[in-house]
Amino acid sequence: MMSNKPEHQSWRRRLHEVIFEADTPAGKNFDVALIVAILASVVAVMLESVAAIRTEYGNLLYAIEWGFTILFTIEYGLRLICVRHPTLYARSFFGIVDLLAILPTYISIIIPGAQYLLVIRLLRVLRVFRVLKLVNYLAEADTLMRALRASRRKITVFLFAVMTIVVIIGSLMYFIEGEEHGFTSIPTSIYWAIVTLTTVGYGDILPQTGFGQALASVIMITGYAILAVPTGIVTAELVRLDPSMISSQHCVNCAREGHAADAKFCKFCGESL
Numbered sequence: 001m002m003s004n005k006p007e008h009q010s011w012r013r014r015l016h017e018v019i020f021e022a023d024t025p026a027g028k029n030f031d032v033a034l035i036v037a038i039l040a041s042v043v044a045v046m047l048e049s050v051a052a053i054r055t056e057y058g059n060l061l062y063a064i065e066w067g068f069t070i071l072f073t074i075e076y077g078l079r080l081i082c083v084r085h086p087t088l089y090a091r092s093f094f095g096i097v098d099l100l101a102i103l104p105t106y107i108s109i110i111i112p113g114a115q116y117l118l119v120i121r122l123l124r125v126l127r128v129f130r131v132l133k134l135v136n137y138l139a140e141a142d143t144l145m146r147a148l149r150a151s152r153r154k155i156t157v158f159l160f161a162v163m164t165i166v167v168i169i170g171s172l173m174y175f176i177e178g179e180e181h182g183f184t185s186i187p188t189s190i191y192w193a194i195v196t197l198t199t200v201g202y203g204d205i206l207p208q209t210g211f212g213q214a215l216a217s218v219i220m221i222t223g224y225a226i227l228a229v230p231t232g233i234v235t236a237e238l239v240r241l242d243p244s245m246i247s248s249q250h251c252v253n254c255a256r257e258g259h260a261a262d263a264k265f266c267k268f269c270g271e272s273l
Contacts (some may be wrong), residue, residue, distance in 0.1 A: 009246060011022075012081070012082045013082075013252065015078060015081070016082040016083065016084040016177050016252050019075075019079055019082060020079075020082070029135045034075070034124070035124075035125055036123055037068060037071065037072075038101075038121050038122070038124050039125065040068070041064075041065070041068035041069075041072075041118065041121055042118065042119055042121055042122055043102060044061050044064045044065055044068070044073060045065065045115065045116060045118045045119060046119070047061060048061040048062070048065070048115075048116075054155065065105060065118070066105060069102050069118075070092050071250055072098070072121075073102050075098075075138035076098045076099065076101075076102060079095075079098065079255070080116050082273075083252065083253065083254065083255045084252065084253045084254075085253060085269075087269075088253070088255065088256070089254065089256075091122065092256055093256070093257075094124070097120070097123045097124055098124065100117075100120050100199070101118065101119060101120060101121040101123075101124055101246045102117070104117040104120075105118065110244060113179040146186055146232060146237075147234050147237035148237075150237045151230075151233045151234050151236075151237050153264065155175035155230055155233060155234075156231055158230060158233070162197070162226060165193075165197070166193040166194050166197060167190055167192055167193075169190075169193040169197075169215070169219060170187075170189035170190030170191075170192065170193040171186050171187055171190075171216060172215060173184050173189045173192060173193065173207065173212060173216075174188075174189040175205055176207070176209060176215065177189075177208065177212045178208060181204065181206075181207065181208045181209070181212070183205065185192045188205070191205075192205045193219065196216055196219045196220060196223065197220075197222065197223045197226065198223060198227070199224065199227070200218065201221045213264045235273060247253045250272065251266035251268065251269060251271050252271065253269050253271035254266060254268055254269040256268045256269070
């Protein structure tokens with residue numbers, strides 16, 4: 001008796017090429033149709049949030065929302081079926097995004113209003129880089145992510161130093177201005193220090209005394225210097241990294257992408273490409 005395993009593997013591979021690969025006509029058409037559906041679903045969610053439109057077309061938009069959710073649920077299931085290790089894809093960036101793109105509608109059954117979180121589906125449009133042959137941009141994106149990861153310890157130390165500064169400044173401002181000038185507590189004063197240090201300046205709380213205004217001036221000037229620090233840290237890491245050309249090919253085993261154009265094996269799981 002002949003085994004059905006080769007036929008099954010062939011079926012899964014053909015499905016994988018359509019769903020994951022953008023280099024074939026079928027794969028490109030699938031991605032284009034998917035992007036159109038994503039944009040249409042997000043527009044429907046945004047329109048449903050407008051009271052006047054919701055009053056007149058609420059039932060229609062509700063049906064459209066569920067229709068797209070069921071469609072994306074089926075698509076998510078097919079993506080899990082056509083890879084050898086579904087859990088690897090489910091834990092990947094796009095796997096998590098695909099799941100989050102359908103969960104809000106189901107959660108809205110229990111928590112009304114959760115469906116508005118469906119705008120996260122826009123993240124799925126990142127696949128347009130593969131469809132439009134812009135995969136070289138993914139190299140720059142990968143370089144940026146590697147630079148951020150390499151800078152995380154320095155940035156963590158920097159953020160800790162900034163938090164220490166705003167706590168001290170907030171406490172000083174609470175002591176200088178007091179509750180009568182709107183600085184009703186140290187947490188409120190810390191909030192003011194953060195808003196001022198980041199040069200946002202909402203203006204909801206203002207120092208009234210001379211000492212308070214002098215301290216605020218120092219914080220404002222310091223803010224410009226502090227904001228440049230994380231930029232310099234990441235820039236230094238970017239200079240060290242040289243992006244390489246990558247392809248749009250997905251691994252049939254783990255569904256990960258971001259491989260070099262001349263790669264023969266998946267850099268994540270070792271599967272032959």
